[in-house]
Amino acid sequence: MTTMTEASVREFKMPDVGEGLTEAEILKWYVQVGDTVTDGQVVCEVETAKAAVELPIPYDGVVRELRFAEGTTVDVGTAIIAVDVSGGAAPEPAPAAPAEPVPAPAEEAEPQGRTPVLVGYGVAVSSTKRRPRKGPEVAVAAAQAVQAELNGHGAAAPAPAAVKERPLAKPPVRKLAKDLGVDLAQVTPSGPDGIITREDVHAAVAPAEPVVEAPAPAPAPAAVPAPAVAGYDSARETRIPVKGVRKATAQAMIGSAFTAPHVTEFVTVDVTRTMKLVEELKQDKEFQGLRVNPLLLIAKALLVAIKRNPEVNASWDEAAQEIVLKHYVNLGIAAATPRGLIVPNIKDAQDKTLPQLSAALGELVTTAREGKTSPAAMQGGTVTITNVGVFGVDTGTPILNPGESAILAVGAIKLQPWVHKGKVKPRQVTTLALSFDHRLVDGELGSKVLADVAAILEQPKRLITWA
Numbered sequence: 001m002t003t004m005t006e007a008s009v010r011e012f013k014m015p016d017v018g019e020g021l022t023e024a025e026i027l028k029w030y031v032q033v034g035d036t037v038t039d040g041q042v043v044c045e046v047e048t049a050k051a052a053v054e055l056p057i058p059y060d061g062v063v064r065e066l067r068f069a070e071g072t073t074v075d076v077g078t079a080i081i082a083v084d085v086s087g088g089a090a091p092e093p094a095p096a097a098p099a100e101p102v103p104a105p106a107e108e109a110e111p112q113g114r115t116p117v118l119v120g121y122g123v124a125v126s127s128t129k130r131r132p133r134k135g136p137e138v139a140v141a142a143a144q145a146v147q148a149e150l151n152g153h154g155a156a157a158p159a160p161a162a163v164k165e166r167p168l169a170k171p172p173v174r175k176l177a178k179d180l181g182v183d184l185a186q187v188t189p190s191g192p193d194g195i196i197t198r199e200d201v202h203a204a205v206a207p208a209e210p211v212v213e214a215p216a217p218a219p220a221p222a223a224v225p226a227p228a229v230a231g232y233d234s235a236r237e238t239r240i241p242v243k244g245v246r247k248a249t250a251q252a253m254i255g256s257a258f259t260a261p262h263v264t265e266f267v268t269v270d271v272t273r274t275m276k277l278v279e280e281l282k283q284d285k286e287f288q289g290l291r292v293n294p295l296l297l298i299a300k301a302l303l304v305a306i307k308r309n310p311e312v313n314a315s316w317d318e319a320a321q322e323i324v325l326k327h328y329v330n331l332g333i334a335a336a337t338p339r340g341l342i343v344p345n346i347k348d349a350q351d352k353t354l355p356q357l358s359a360a361l362g363e364l365v366t367t368a369r370e371g372k373t374s375p376a377a378m379q380g381g382t383v384t385i386t387n388v389g390v391f392g393v394d395t396g397t398p399i400l401n402p403g404e405s406a407i408l409a410v411g412a413i414k415l416q417p418w419v420h421k422g423k424v425k426p427r428q429v430t431t432l433a434l435s436f437d438h439r440l441v442d443g444e445l446g447s448k449v450l451a452d453v454a455a456i457l458e459q460p461k462r463l464i465t466w467a
Helices: 105-112 136-151 158-164 171-180 198-208 219-223 226-230 244-257 272-283 294-308 354-369 443-458 462-466
Strands: 009-013 023-029 042-047 052-056 061-066 073-075 079-084 262-270 314-317 322-325 331-333 335-337 340-342 383-387 406-410 414-420 423-437
Touching (some): 171 198, 272 443, 294 354, 294 383, 294 406, 406 443
Antiparallel strands (some): 023 073, 262 423
16 A cells, blocks of 8 residues: 655645634545645635635645535644645545544654544543652651661661551641640651641541531432533533534623623614605615615615714724724624624725715625625724614613724614604614724713714714715
8 A cells, every 4th residue: 555755745724814713623524534625615614603614725635535524613733634736646545544533642653753633633642640648657657767777787687676666747746646635656647758637637536526417418419400400401401512603692792791881871862854865765776686674764864973083983902901992893793694693894984975875885795695705804993883773672781892993783674653844753763882992982972982883873964074
């Protein structure tokens, strides 16, 4: 059988597919051992803490080893696949790859000069043995040896007998034992070189009292329902491992909630005119083939409000103790996906026209639903919009994305009785909620931003006069 040389084998390592990511889960392998791969060919799909990403191989060759199974979480920088790039007819060694993990890892690792990293491999069992604890016999032996050296070889015989009868203990300990009526010969030493300590003497006395009570508490542990709690009824419960996007979201929300002091303000607004404008834009030829909905105008309203109140678009630099004002708006849009909530953002949204913003929103939503959002698309956000209204919810108190200053929650748009021009009429009404970092945004600034958004949605023509 042909043997692979180390020079002909290339190891493809888990790349850093996103800033700050340290691991990724292998979702699916697209190749198997023995398959021929070419430069740029996608070999697997992985899920990071932010998105699912397809990984292309950077060279030609034959797959010799898949280091990890699907569903395994792998650290960035760890080799995940081995490819023979020698170019020779090497399909024969293919079966040899899975055969390698069968022997014990410790025996395989040394001859090949590499550490096995296949699933199931572990560190070789250590041959190190725990140093035995010294007991009275060891202490007596040591004392005999010392005594023998002091007395000479001829006088060694009588000395051990005397030493053996006398336990090792310091004078204060001997006095304590005498006062408590403890025979040091019956005490188990715990000190170095078999010396009896004060604790050993107290321990020799203590058992006399609890011995009577020991049987009583014994049944108690048996009655504890711990085994019942440890049981898991799979028919009535389902456990879902927290990893990938859900794990990252949980960690980010905990960090945000307990780091940035949140304040949330609310406003209820008549958006009847905005809804009419949405219908008009759908008929406009410039928006043909584009996604036009209330979220588009809400996003534009927020961008205009930020332009009028630029101090709200900032971040807090804890290390430098500085407020960082952003002269650009990377507008995040919260999207619910099968893998969990993600927040991709539209880069430089402040420079986009309404049709461009509509196209960007459509692309963002479609990519998120397909699970193809790249990690780069979720980095560098400055403010976010979350539309909880699509679920029929009136509003909420959203938590800031880490590093951002504000997040706007949009509630359901409903037909409600509303006072319009002095009369109660049915109007399209919604409730907005703006959460902001109170270190960056005080009540006045936050109120101005929320009031501007509400004013634009109530009178959309302000998009022209204020933009």
